[in-house]
Amino acid sequence: MIGNVIKYERDNIDTDVIIPGTYLKIHDYNELATHAMEGLDPDFPSKVKDGDFIVAGKNFGCGSSREHAPIALSTCGIKAVIATSFARIFYRNSVDGAFLLPIEIDDETYQKISNSDKLEINIEKNEIKNITKNEIYTMKPFSEIIAKIIAAGGLFKYKK
Amino acid sequence: MTETLFEKIWNSHIVVEKENEPSLIYIDRHLIHEVTSPQAFDGLRANHRDVRRRDLTVATIDHNVPTTDRSLPMIDETSSTQIKTLEKNCKDFGIKLFGINDPNQGIVHVIGPQLGITLPGSTIVCGDSHTSTQGAFGAFAFGIGTSEVEHTLATQTLWLEKPKTFEILATGKRKNSFAITSKDIILSIIKQIGTDGGTGHVLEYRGDAITDLSMEQRMTICNMSIEAGSRAGLIAPDEKTYDYLNNRMYTPKNYDDLVDDWKKNLMSDANSKFDKSFTIDVEKIEPQVSWGTNPAMVSDVTGKIPTPEDFGQNNEIQIESAKKALLYMDLKPDTPIIEIPIDRVFIGSCTNARLEDLKDAAEIVKGKTVNSDVGAIVVPGSQMVKLEAEKLGLDKIFKDANFEWRESGCSMCLGMNPDILKPGERCASTSNRNFEGRQGSGGRTHLVSPVMAAASAIAGHFVDVREWC
Ligand code: SF4
Numbered sequence: 001m002i003g004n005v006i007k008y009e010r011d012n013i014d015t016d017v018i019i020p021g022t023y024l025k026i027h028d029y030n031e032l033a034t035h036a037m038e039g040l041d042p043d044f045p046s047k048v049k050d051g052d053f054i055v056a057g058k059n060f061g062c063g064s065s066r067e068h069a070p071i072a073l074s075t076c077g078i079k080a081v082i083a084t085s086f087a088r089i090f091y092r093n094s095v096d097g098a099f100l101l102p103i104e105i106d107d108e109t110y111q112k113i114s115n116s117d118k119l120e121i122n123i124e125k126n127e128i129k130n131i132t133k134n135e136i137y138t139m140k141p142f143s144e145i146i147a148k149i150i151a152a153g154g155l156f157k158y159k160k
Numbered sequence: 161m162t163e164t165l166f167e168k169i170w171n172s173h174i175v176v177e178k179e180n181e182p183s184l185i186y187i188d189r190h191l192i193h194e195v196t197s198p199q200a201f202d203g204l205r206a207n208h209r210d211v212r213r214r215d216l217t218v219a220t221i222d223h224n225v226p227t228t229d230r231s232l233p234m235i236d237e238t239s240s241t242q243i244k245t246l247e248k249n250c251k252d253f254g255i256k257l258f259g260i261n262d263p264n265q266g267i268v269h270v271i272g273p274q275l276g277i278t279l280p281g282s283t284i285v286c287g288d289s290h291t292s293t294q295g296a297f298g299a300f301a302f303g304i305g306t307s308e309v310e311h312t313l314a315t316q317t318l319w320l321e322k323p324k325t326f327e328i329l330a331t332g333k334r335k336n337s338f339a340i341t342s343k344d345i346i347l348s349i350i351k352q353i354g355t356d357g358g359t360g361h362v363l364e365y366r367g368d369a370i371t372d373l374s375m376e377q378r379m380t381i382c383n384m385s386i387e388a389g390s391r392a393g394l395i396a397p398d399e400k401t402y403d404y405l406n407n408r409m410y411t412p413k414n415y416d417d418l419v420d421d422w423k424k425n426l427m428s429d430a431n432s433k434f435d436k437s438f439t440i441d442v443e444k445i446e447p448q449v450s451w452g453t454n455p456a457m458v459s460d461v462t463g464k465i466p467t468p469e470d471f472g473q474n475n476e477i478q479i480e481s482a483k484k485a486l487l488y489m490d491l492k493p494d495t496p497i498i499e500i501p502i503d504r505v506f507i508g509s510c511t512n513a514r515l516e517d518l519k520d521a522a523e524i525v526k527g528k529t530v531n532s533d534v535g536a537i538v539v540p541g542s543q544m545v546k547l548e549a550e551k552l553g554l555d556k557i558f559k560d561a562n563f564e565w566r567e568s569g570c571s572m573c574l575g576m577n578p579d580i581l582k583p584g585e586r587c588a589s590t591s592n593r594n595f596e597g598r599q600g601s602g603g604r605t606h607l608v609s610p611v612m613a614a615a616s617a618i619a620g621h622f623v624d625v626r627e628w629c
Contacts, residue, residue: 010484011477012355012454016595021574024195025224025238027245039597057477059356059389062454063595064574065196065289067306085356088391089289089305096307145182145319155307155319156203 001101001122002131003051003079006044007115013040013056014063015090019072021064032068033075050077053121055113057083060102061090067097074099080121082128082139084110095146098154103128104140112137123150162429164325165396166362169300169426173283175317182321188282190312192219192255193268194246195576196287200310201249209314211253216316218277219250220258222267224576227539227566230260239577253313264409266542266568269293269383269510273375274544276408280397280422285312290510290592291392292385296378297405298397298426300362303386323391326361327434330369332443338520339626340445342377343512343590343609345369346384347448351458353438358390361436364428365395369442375404376516383511384592387455396427447625449497450594450607452485457594459497461612461624467493488596489604490584498622501533502606504587505617506599507563508539509573512590512610515548517541521614522554524628530562531620537564537579539571563617575600588616 017039019032026032037044054073060083061069070093073081080101081094094102103121105113105128113119118131121139128137142150152158163171176184190213197219204211211217224239226232234240243260250257258264264271269290272278278294284301285291287309294301308318328349334340350357363385370378378395385393402419405411412418446460459466468486470493472479486493491500507513507521518540530536538558540546546568549555555565572579573591575598581587583602590613591598594605608616615625 009477009480011481014454014593014595016574016593016598020597020601021223021576022580022601024576025236025242027198027242039595039601059359062355062389063289063593065287065303065305067196067199067287085359087356087389088359089303092308093305096305143182143321144180145321155311156207 001079002118002120003053004049005053005055005113005115005117005119006048007055007113008040009057011057012059012062015061015066015069016063018061018069019066024066024068029071029075032072036072036076045076048076048078051079052077053119054078054081055083055110056081057110058085060086062087065089067093070094070097070099082113095149096155101150105137109137162432164428164432164434165298165364165426166300166325166394169281169283170322172281182319184317185283185320187285187312187316187318188216188279189277189284190217191268191272191277191284191286191291192217192309193223193286193288194221194242195223196306197249197309198242198245199306200287200313201253203310204253204313211255211313212316214254217255217313218258219246219255220265220268220271221246221260223570223574225260225567225569226577227569227571227579230567236578263543263547266544267510267513267570270514270541270545273297273379273404274408274542276405276411279405280401281426285318289386290383293379293383293510295382295385295393296375296395297401298395300392300394302392324361324435326358326363326390326436327438328363328365329437329439330365330367330442331439332369332441333372334369334442334445336626338629339611340447341609341611342373342380344445344448345440345442346381347450347455347458347607348445349440350384350388350455352440353388355387355454355456356389358385358388361390363388363390363393364434365393370395371398374516375400376514379514380511384455387592397422447609447612449612449622451489451491451497452482453488453594453596455592455594455607457482457485458607461497461622463497465491465493465495465497498624501586501621502588502616503534503585504581505534505536505613506539506572506587506589506591507537507610507613508541508571509591510541511592513539513541513545515545517590517610518545518549518554519552521610522557524611524614524625525561525563525618526557528561528618530617533620534617536562536617537566537572539566540568542568572599574598588613588622
């Protein structure tokens with residue numbers, strides 16, 4: 001998986017800025033996507049490209065349980081969010097609905113990745129290659145169940 | 161072997177367990193609201209699945225209901241569609257719905273306990289993060305995502321990784337038990353452990369300062385557990401818990417037998433081991449006011465807005481986030497909290513809109529008038545709370561003081577219905593999240609207790625409510 005980085009140097013990017021409450025009534029994914037990240041970066045929907053990754057600090061996706069948050073990001077084309085830690089419901093929503101990959105990295109890696117870097121994510125090897133900087137980082141491996149749900153393509157395709 | 165309360169509840173709900181793998185956990189109660197359920201029902205239909213235990217599933221409408229006169233047609237079409245969708249889904253699948261005109265309608269986390277749906281020792285889920293509120297009754301109650309809502313509807317179980325345990329020991333006695341509330345206790349805790357202090361953990365609140373609290377105050381604490389990143393909050397049940405749940409709509413027939421059983425089992429064993437522990441002395445707690453854009457950015461009411469450097473303590477990211485927060489909140493370091501003027505006051509939400517909250521706020525408001533520069537509303541947490549408050553004449557006290565008195569719902573807590581802040585407006589709010597834009601795009605939220613909100617409404621700026629009682 002190869003994509004470019006949109007980096008937000010912030011902790012606690014909450015679901016209210018990812019998709020503000022007033023849009024939770026919207027059922028149409030494409031319309032929802034036009035409001036992605038509106039609370040933090042209103043230009044996001046126009047600048048994001050299919051396949052891009054978001055990089056951010058700790059506790060990404062904290063706040064509400066709204067599945068609209070990973071849906072809005074993934075409909076915009078975001079394939080992975082790379083952060084130093086995640087809030088649990090956002091993490092599970094992303095994986096369960098097969099919307100995007102939530103990837104955990106350490107602080108050092110977070111510092112090294114810059115906005116617009118081109119990255120290649122290899123989940124088999126738990127590796128992130130920074131093509132722009134020619135560096136290789138390790139990502140935190142997925143737990144067993146998360147890896148299985150991802151491999152199955154979501155919670156409902158995952159059969160025990 | 162000793163066990164914590166959480167471990168006892170977890171162990172008694174395991175359906176499938178394998179080493180180093182997540183467990184399949186049985187779910188006793190499933191609550192539903194209009195925002196996080198539509199896709200789950202779509203999923204059931206697409207996969208030709210039915211609801212497995214409709215008798216354990218209850219729905220209500222809270223997030224986008226109007227809080228003004230409900231006999232009028234709804235103006236907002238998308239909200240109206242979302243509400244109709246839940247009505248249809250509940251009808252199609254045979255789920256009990258406390259709908260928009262039902263006397264038991266209310267915020268899902270308020271009506272669960274009020275109707276006796278919440279039970280000690282049970283597992284409770286809802287597609288809503290503040291499900292943690294119901295942990296106040298000694299239940300493992302937690303928010304889930306929409307795919308998990310669908311999974312619960314279809315199977316009444318969930319695949320879960322076992323959370324770790326975190327003891328929060330609250331000791332001492334509050335110096336003024338009217339002015340210093342459980343909201344101030346939980347804000348102080350989050351201020352110290354941080355917005356991710358509880359990640360991966362279930363918090364169990366223990367100690368005299370917790371048992372001293374009423375059930376409604378305990379709910380405020382458990383409600384905000386999620387703001388510390390934790391999976392859930394938990395308080396061991398006691399006589400107050402059992403009294404509260406007696407004779408409610410859903411209270412089981414064999415309640416007395418259940419209580420006997422709970423009394424024997426539902427506590428952390430002496431010397432049981434928690435993965436983490438934190439102690440707070442409530443005697444030192446003052447009324448709290450949040451100044452930033454997350455619930456850990458909180459100050460004593462006698463304090464001042466910190467400088468980003470003081471707040472961040474050498475952590476660059478923290479310093480940066482404080483700078484951004486101050487910019488968004490339009491506040492300058494060193495400003496005394498009590499000098500900050502406010503435009504709006506919101507007394508409501510699943511954190512602080514139960515009967516006691518409204519009673520205490522009314523006590524402050526009685527015979528006074530809201531400052532002419534402030535717009536203030538009270539939104540009861542449920543229609544039942546509203547009715548009980550009206551029986552006590554609280555509505556009259558608020559209305560005489562120029563507060564608006566509304567129908568129940570989430571309202572200005574998240575700005576999905578017309579109750580929102582205008583850009584730049586500053587609000588003293590009894591809700592739980594001060595994120596950017598939470599109460600309306602550009603709106604500025606300060607989290608406080610109901611008595612602090614009430615006193616500030618009258619003064620037009622933050623005040624130390626201890627001087628008011
Ligand atoms: S009152 Fe606020 S926090 Fe509580 S359920 Fe409603 S929107 Fe969520």
